[in-house]
Amino acid sequence: MSESAMLSMTKNTGPMLIVLSLLIALSFVTELAKAETLEVELRIRDHLFFPSTLIIPANQKVKIRVINEDPTPEEFESFELNREKVIAAHSQTVIFIGPLEVGEYPFFGEFYPKTAQGVVVAK
Amino acid sequence: MKSIRLFLATSIVSLLTLFNFVAAVQGYQSSMREADALFDNQMLDLALLVSNLDVSDERLRSMQLGEDLAFQIWQNDKLLAASANAPVQALHQFSEGYDYANFSSYRWRTLAKYDRSHEKWVFIAERTDLRFVLAENVVLQSVAPLLLGIPLVGILVWFFVSKGLAPLQKLSFALKSKxxxxxxxxxxxxxxxxxxxxxxxxxxxxxxxxxxxxxxxxxxxxxxxxxxxxxxxxxxxxxxxxxxxxxxxxxxxxxxxxxxxxxxxxxxxxxxxxSSPDQFDAKGKSVNLLDLAQDVVARLYPEFEKKDQQISLESEVEREKEALTIHGEFFALETLLTNLLVNASRYTPNGGQILVALSRKHDNVILSVEDDGVGIAPDDRERIFDRFTRLSGNQEVTVPGCGLGLAIVRHVADLHGASVKVSSSRFGHGTAFIVEFPSEKIVNHGMRDERVGDA
Amino acid sequence: MFLNAVVLVLQEILEAALILSLLLAFVRYLNLASGERVLSRRNWVVTSIIAGVFLAWIFSNNFSRISNSFDYVGLEITNASIHSASCFLLVLFAWLFPVKRSVAHLNHRSLGLIFCMVVVVTLAILREGSEIMQFGGGILGQGQAGLPIFYGGVVGAGIGVSTGVLLYYALTGLSIENSLKACVLLLSLTAGNMASQAILLLNQADWLPFTPTAWDSSGLLSESSVLGQLAYALIGYEATPSIMQVSAYLLGLFFVIISPISRLAWSTWHDEASQI
Incomplete structure (x- = not known):
């Protein structure tokens, strides 16, 4: 069976190559469309987000610099943005989001969701 | 090996855990919602109370409601009165309803209530973290038993599954010990x-x-x-x-x-x-192998004399006769030794030597019969115990025998839990049969030789 | 904080438990089909759990260093590597899985299979364990009310482990042909899930370009709902996946589907399947 398996592997590289080349082509297209990335700051203090409403331009990639001033780690999470990232205590990190369509995208701190609530507003 | 008990216990405990815990989470969520509604109602009551305060009273400005509550009274975009922990800005939009806001390093549940008779806006804020902890502590009291009960349930499930499977275990024990x-x-x-x-x-x-x-x-x-x-x-x-x-x-x-x-x-x-297992007298008696060997050798002595063979009996522990006593069936053991000796005599030429030796190794009693006869090739040593097996060899044709003797030896040994080994004798050539009896009473009831069927 | 701990611990334990149950079901199938206990000789489950917990501990201790590397996207890069490796090993597992009856064929591959399983489970526990350690460590370090968190953790772990156990019994309770089909299907979905997660993480780190959302099914099944969370853990459900994620998912799926074991599972010669 292993010989025929090897055979089918070579047989099946065709579609795989097509998908790969499509991905590469796609990445070139988006690379060209890439503009200077806007950076916004989001602070975590006492399990609260500051600002709790982040207003960003729509249809543009944005770099969020998250600074955790708390002595505890926090996890930035948003189902709407498809983002999830742990930020250690007293440290900072970056999360890239977008380009987003116009709308509101709630986010929360998964470790302290009762207080750590916020929303990204794309305008 | 698959265990019915393990399968039943783990699957039942898993199901119980899953349903119990999901129920606990559901219960927690609905209770927390209820608690939230309760707190919101209290805020509304407080708003009605605050709206009736006399705003001209100076003491109102420095009033503390407790660290978990704050209020503001607005009229025409002007802050008339507020608790000391309230911010200077409006803590809510000027529209009636509930919301959340962050100020003074905390997240607050906020309520705006318009007092039509006084044309005032009353804002009430309550710290979410504190009211959450309060509610959670109450709700968890009712959830905790569901969790703490699981280990107990696990033990009980294990117990009952075992109990339920007991007849099966009883049956298998009854079969095993039959x-x-x-x-x-x-x-x-x-x-x-x-x-x-x-x-x-x-x-x-x-x-x-x-x-x-x-x-x-x-x-x-x-x-x-x-x-x-x-x-x-x-x-x-x-x-x-x-x-x-x-x-x-x-x-x-x-x-x-x-x-x-x-x-x-x-x-x-x-x-x-x-000597077949199903005929064997299971009880057994104490049999002294030395006495037995002396009897058998004496009885067979004429046979050896006929062939001019020298027979000797050797016992390492002659002084302690007790040490050579085993539990067994006298007749069967006598047959075993007789067959071994007749066999030895047969395959040993005239004038040869035959030795019966008794000894103890650890707790086991060892009976060996050795001769300086023709010997058995290593390849044939297992085969000789089969029924009606007689080794082919020119001189053997002349030796009388039916090929059952050693099969009987093996049978008797098996019934006494003894092992039979064949090796070369101490005379350099010839055969040694070594039977090792366990010292404990091991008359193996359960042993069934499948060969019994074809006798 | 109770619910919080439930969701967090459940999510992580569930993912690891599902992978473990799936691989155990495969091993059981193999032992059943070959008529001997091929893979139980080595205690690979315990080995990989210990290795996973140990690595998770190391990961947590160096969390800041990892997070700050690669211009603050070190976490995404590490996790994407872990996901890609898991995906690759799951595909390799499918290709290595013996489909011939001979014992030599089987023994020849058993080492490779064990390697795949040990590393996949270790990585799963590393991924999920390090997040639980971050969460638990932060809470304990602050000395906050521990009881609700503890209860939450117990409930989350209880639900996760029970689901894993029941999944295992469900997979092994099926007939041998259906069991193999279900296992292969789950394996392909898990491989797709890993590939899609790796892409998402690289997107988040801005190492891969943005691609538009393929669909929005949040109205149908919200990711924040209980069912949505379960679907996320089980098959990597996302309400709003990007086109690139979907492609990666399908690619992972595809490589498992074309493997010999998958063809065996769906072959019309059922007796062949039942007696590898």
């Missing part, structure tokens, strides 16, 4: 729906087996027994015949040898039948 010669039906006491068919089938098999065994038993015993008489008669007739006719030729000798062989075969068949 002696080989016990063909009585299993009496299980209580009737159990799931096991009744199994027990009925087993008992059916046992009954059929018993009748088959009985038939076979009586057939072989009767056949052997019935053959003894005519053969004895035949021998006498032959003897008489020899007296009347002058017939001392080869034909006569062959006839006599043939009848002797047949007689021997029948004696051995009877011995084999008596």
């Amino acid at each position: 002696p080989a010669n016990d063909l009585l039906p299993i009496d299980f006491g209580d009737s159990i729906l799931e096991l009744d068919q199994v027990i009925a089938s087993i008992n059916g098999f046992v009954a059929r087996l018993e009748s088959a065994m009985n038939r076979e038993k009586s057939f072989s015993a009767d056949a052997a027994h019935e053959l003894r008489t005519p053969i004895s008669a035949l021998k006498i007739q032959l003897h008489n015949f020899a007296g009347t006719v002058d017939a001392k030729g080869d034909a006569y000798n062959e006839l006599q040898q043939g009848i002797d062989r047949m007689q021997h075969l029948i004696e051995q068949l009877l011995a084999l039948y008596r």
